[in-house]
Amino acid sequence: MTTEVLRPHAEDEYASELTALVATDDKPRPPAWRLSPAAVVTYLLGGKAGDVEISPKYVGPRRLIEVAVATLATDRALLLLGVPGTAKTWVSEHLAAAISGDSTLLVQGTAGTAEESIRYGWNYAQLIAQGPSEAALVPSPVQRAMTEAKIARIEELTRMPSDVQDALITILSEKALPISELATEVQARKGFNVIATANDRDKGVNELSSALRRRFNTVVLPLPDSAEDEIEIVARRVAQLGSALELPQPDDALEEIRRVVTIFRELRSGRTEDGRTAVKSPSGTLSTAEAISVVTGGIALSAHFGDGVLRPTDVAGGILGAVVKDPSADRVVWSEYLETVVRERDDWAPFYRACREISG
Template identity: 70%
Template sequence: MSDPSTATSPDVLRAHAEQQYAAELAALDVADDRPRPPSWRLSPWAVSLYVLGGQLPDGTAIEPKYIGSRRLVEIAIATLATDRALLLLGVPGTAKTWLGEHLAAAISGSSTLVVQGTAGTAEEALRYGWNYARLLADGPSRAAMVPSPVMRAMETGALVRVEELTRIPADVQDALISILSEKSLSVPELDEQVQAKPGFNVIATANNRDKGVNELSSALRRRVNTVVLPLPDTLEEEVEIVRGRVSAIGASLSLPPDLESLSEVQRVVQVFRELRSGVTTDRRTTVKSPTATLSTAEAISVLTNGVALAAHFGDGTVRAADVAAGLLGAVVKDPVQDRIVWQEYLETVVRDRREWNDLYRACRELG
């Protein structure tokens, strides 16, 4: 596998996907002899290889960007080759944004056309706005217009990402309906229409676990193909995902530990999976689940923090004491209800595992 740290620019904390994996994308472009949809930089087959990982005929290794169902990834890629938009749906931490970024990088060569959905997102973020100084001075004109990322994607035949679509107010979401159905955007102030070039499409992400969610209208749902991204199926799969991401993040932050043999990764992931599912791995003990999501992304955060503690305040080896505080912070979101759940899990599960005595003591010391 390629080393992510060698592909990341030292001048930025986190490079865009198309920058970080530029060498892989270039190698795929050379080796790709399959048909490419209009404006696509790679064929659907090559996009799938870039996302899921593999090896090219010349021996070039392609690092997996997403570990999960191959069929789901293929469905997502095929959707983007049609006239329907793609909606990546799932609970927080299932790599929706991560997958969307890499799909845009491989298909359009750029992942930077993004609308970040919030409760305050205005219609201008999906359509266009105005430079009011020029508007007042010269009146409506192309020069006074501020195109949205969606409009720029339409004009260039590229993919645009709309993050957290269900956080955008419903009346603003509806601005996408005519864009997705007619592939055009009217500008009545200029008596013009912007028509999408081949290659234009939308990758949206959404989850229904956060507060402030606005359900999609039936009209908008009919114009998207929904792909539900699940949590990792097995402990081993989730450990592999967490280890890879923490290693990449640690390299970008110049944190030294080698996580290939780090036992704490498996323990943190196992704790999260048991609390999520409400039963221990051996299926013998039922446990209560906290209000927190305890996603794969949160496990990555807990271990990254543990790596930082070990690197800066320890000997570089991550131990139970380095991850205990992160575990407590991830699990106990409700100071009353979740604390009871956590204490019961410590006393009924963690304490009885002799090989986990160090983790039990570290968590108890934190109260």
Template identity: 75%
Template sequence: MTPTQTTPEVLRQHAEQAYAHELAALAQHDRHPKPPRWNLSPRAVLTYLMGGRAGDTEITPKYVGEPRLMEIAVATLATDRALLLIGVPGTAKSWVSEHLAAAISGDSTLLVQGTAGTDENAIRYGWNYARLLAEGPSEAALVESPVMHAMREGKIARLEELTRVQSDVQDTLITVLSEKTLPVPELNTEVQAVRGFNLIATA
């Protein structure tokens, strides 16, 4: 890049980028206990969502509504239970899930967009078929889904429009959420979720 060139401005930054200064200020002044691999305590996550102050930094509200709903959402995730946000279109479900993931994991990009065509590979894992044909099943040929990546890293995964996904594909989540493990029978192994992993779905 030459000195006269500039980095193009993206149309929309991820929450952890757009509000990085607020998240940093909250982390700096956060004195409350944090669940494993959470960047902020549940109390600081609530402040990030509902607005307030962190030292001299004003925290802008990300959600304007009943505080009790956000308290329940944060408490659900803090107690290792998956969170389902249900509402009619335009009620900020995706917006809230993005900001929850940003505040808790510092990464809101581990996202599966649910549609009628979403298959098991999008939730579990897929394969690099060129390597699969050349080498056979191996870790190198495995293509991680956002959910598998979140399990390995102890982060929050997001699944948009869960109810648009066919029911047999939804069933893929049963073992992930109940046993906190994702079997990979082709490799005779499994991926066990690291503490901090959780799932936020919208419907």
């Protein structure tokens, strides 16, 4: 039976790069940081550490990553904001891995997230048997980050109920977590900070209070500026996912990657890439993350049910599923795009036929 994990944590998957950066990093480091801020930026954006090539984890404006890293070197928490699929979680994980060597101190925000996930909980068997005590206390990931001088990650902060969000205010302003049942508190050690992610596009979003928002420095992660940047991101992540899933890599998937990215960008922007034709936009975000999923799914189809060559028929179904979220309105948008844009591109004829066949 295999013991390999499906998705290693960043600090495990890129351990050799982090080790090389630690060995060659001669710049000042904030308290408890494994790397200097400059080395953290190199880890995120790529570069060299001695003879070791550091692969880029994020493709985007350098200044945004510099601002994010500089924020974490202060007493301000960091809020990564953006539409779904702009690599907020990915950046959060890699920042924590580079700074603390531990990206696992994570709170996942949902409508059902309880305050205990931010503060602390109790082992109720010990609580009933012995009453409140340190032995009965169950620390949250945030409390552990405070005592271990590490970065705590909070995903989808705006999905949490407002009263749970506000449990962060004292932690972020006072750098302390009161434990009233024990008449004591936990004080954060130097090196503690919080990275939160949020978006304002999905349903079920709860606005942050002004008091909480003031405790964060906000960095907005945009969608990729250019088609070439987005193609590079998709190609790199597809290769990484394919390797992790042990999928045979097609000889040349770039043509279909380019097609998927072009379709997503045109439908997002409401205009074809040459600027000549206006198109309607569907209800979904059509993010870079969804493009990665479509191409990876296509590679799985070509590997297991085809000849191993990524073809239009392999990605057509995934694109349809990504675009048509609202069966009535989005299907009209997709049908119009097929007839007014895709059909007119002679070199896209096989893709047009595949889409018409799968769309019925």
